[in-house]
Amino acid sequence: MSQKKTIIGLIAAIVVVIAGIYIFKSIGYQNKFLPNTVVDGLAIENKTVSEANNELKNHYQNKEFSATENGKELFTFKGVDIGITDDFTKDLTKLKNDQNGWSWPVRMLKKTSTKSELKDVTYDQATFDQFVENLPLTNESRVKPENAKVEKTAAGFTIEKEVMGDTFDLDKVKKVLAESINSGNTKIKLETSYQKPTVMSDDAGLKERLAKLESLSKLTITYNISGQKETVPPATLLSWLSESPEGEVTVDQAGVKVYLQGLSDKHSTYEKTRTFKSTRRGEVQVPAGTYGWTLQVDKEAPALAADILTKTDLQDRKPIVAGSGYGVDVGNTYIEVDLVNQHMWYYREGALVLETDVVTGKPATPTPAGVFSVWNKERNATLKGEDYATPVDHWMPIDWNGVGIHDSPWQPAYGGTLYQTVGSHGCINTPPAVMVELYEKADLGTPVLVF
Numbered sequence: 001m002s003q004k005k006t007i008i009g010l011i012a013a014i015v016v017v018i019a020g021i022y023i024f025k026s027i028g029y030q031n032k033f034l035p036n037t038v039v040d041g042l043a044i045e046n047k048t049v050s051e052a053n054n055e056l057k058n059h060y061q062n063k064e065f066s067a068t069e070n071g072k073e074l075f076t077f078k079g080v081d082i083g084i085t086d087d088f089t090k091d092l093t094k095l096k097n098d099q100n101g102w103s104w105p106v107r108m109l110k111k112t113s114t115k116s117e118l119k120d121v122t123y124d125q126a127t128f129d130q131f132v133e134n135l136p137l138t139n140e141s142r143v144k145p146e147n148a149k150v151e152k153t154a155a156g157f158t159i160e161k162e163v164m165g166d167t168f169d170l171d172k173v174k175k176v177l178a179e180s181i182n183s184g185n186t187k188i189k190l191e192t193s194y195q196k197p198t199v200m201s202d203d204a205g206l207k208e209r210l211a212k213l214e215s216l217s218k219l220t221i222t223y224n225i226s227g228q229k230e231t232v233p234p235a236t237l238l239s240w241l242s243e244s245p246e247g248e249v250t251v252d253q254a255g256v257k258v259y260l261q262g263l264s265d266k267h268s269t270y271e272k273t274r275t276f277k278s279t280r281r282g283e284v285q286v287p288a289g290t291y292g293w294t295l296q297v298d299k300e301a302p303a304l305a306a307d308i309l310t311k312t313d314l315q316d317r318k319p320i321v322a323g324s325g326y327g328v329d330v331g332n333t334y335i336e337v338d339l340v341n342q343h344m345w346y347y348r349e350g351a352l353v354l355e356t357d358v359v360t361g362k363p364a365t366p367t368p369a370g371v372f373s374v375w376n377k378e379r380n381a382t383l384k385g386e387d388y389a390t391p392v393d394h395w396m397p398i399d400w401n402g403v404g405i406h407d408s409p410w411q412p413a414y415g416g417t418l419y420q421t422v423g424s425h426g427c428i429n430t431p432p433a434v435m436v437e438l439y440e441k442a443d444l445g446t447p448v449l450v451f
Contacts, residue, residue: 026102034099036110039092040184049092056088065180067188074190075135082177083127123181128174137168137190147199150210150243157213157241159206162197169195205247212249213241221304221314225267225295226327232259240308251305257297260304263319264295270323274330274371276449280341286451289370290399291330293323324373324445334447335374335405335438337428339367342415344405344428346438353441356434357415359408362423372398372448374405377439381406385425393432394439398448403427405448407435 033052035045042059044052061080066073145165150157172193180188199206221232236259240252270292278284300320307313325331332350337343337358345355360367374396381395383406397404408429411422428450430438 026104029099029102029104031096033096034104037095037099039095044092049089049096052092053088056092060084060181063186065177065186065188067177067190069190074137077131079123079181082131082181083124084181085122085124128177132170132174132177135173137170137173142167145195145197147197148201148203148206149199150206150213152238152242156217156238157210159201159210161201162199164197165195167195168193199247209243209247209249213243216241216249216308216311219308219311219314221308222316223263223319224316225263225319226329228267230263237308240305249309251308253301253305256305257301260295260297260300260319264297268292268294268321269325269329270294274449276330276451278338278451279336279345280338280343284451286449287370289368289372289450290375291324291371291373291447293321293326296320296322325447330371330447330449334449335442337367337448337450339369339451342417342419344430346442348441354434354437356431359411359414359423359429360419361426362419362421365423365425367424367426367428367450368399368401368403369450370399372403372450374398374442374444374446374448377444383427388425394435396439396442398450401426405430405435405438407432 032046032048033044037043037045039052039056040059042055044055047055061078061084063079064076065078066076068074143163143165144167146163148162149160151160168190172195173190176188176190176193180186217234217238219237221237223230223232236255240255242250242252244250271288271294272292273288274286276284276286296319303320304317333348334346336345336347337360339360342358342360343355344358346353376395376397378395378397379393381392383390383392383395383402385402392406392408395404395406403426405428408424409432411418411429411431414429414431
């Protein structure tokens, strides 16, 4: 019996010792990491949080990374190069608290390690930014990305495919580096960090603009200018259309102005000499005066550009004009003043209403030749100059410098060569009785041809 008791006692003692050892080590692992605990490839078993933290700091600062582009190494660096200044105490404390200190025997028997990765590695931002700025990532041989765009050709429009390029986006490089460091990846592939086009050739908006440009380029634009038809040539219309850098369909107003100025030069009558079939002298050349119209290019160009984009008012278009006589010019109602014959006629709708001899400006102040119009009618006016103030009963000014048609009771006679001796300061002196009739029958705006 004594021998049996001895064995039992011995076993009990061994159990107590083992239990003591188990309890002792389990208590110890309340402050240390369990066996086979690995963080980012670094074994930290049996280390306190403080000890593991110091080793991890050193590990990250000296950890080597390699950055490649399509398999070719571009540069290498260590954690210290990018300013890693991490304190892992918080993450390590959580890792330790999550472990079961009483499970250390099981962990010892495991052949595989319990591996953990620490996320959100921190670093000095200024050091990191400066490191990236100094990287050998830029050179002239790299191709910049280009957005897909609508390209104009001789025949119309097409979509030019985007250019992917191989220029690095430094913000993306920073992100890839940070993500690789956080994940423990020491082999960093940078070909995912290229700048990319923002508009691809299959972009719906791009296709929509292409369709619009193609539609606009096929428009027919016609002008009716004083009864004459002008059609914008297709090649000219095509030259006006394009896509802006912001991706908007545009009409080149400068090009439109050039075209419209050509129409104005061709059709406008303002400041142009006219060929006129006179009553006594047949065909004569009458120089420009104040009468006539011109196409207002500065107003018509933006109006046409806007209407092209909306496809409105493009057929039989009437241009914006300024001046007088648009559509009919002189027509068949006018006053004719023949300076050579010192005679005046008034025709209304082709029929002679009246005619009379007149006295025009003396040689020192001749009546200006040109095409003018009656722009005002005034009774009992006083005509003033530097050395005169003459009252008249009927006054019809024709230019902007004080020249007009009026009664002149002081003249002893009219016609012939009287203008050389008793001529006016430039006005057309008319017999009073005839002037009354002309004043009553000639409307405002009536053209006056003086030659």
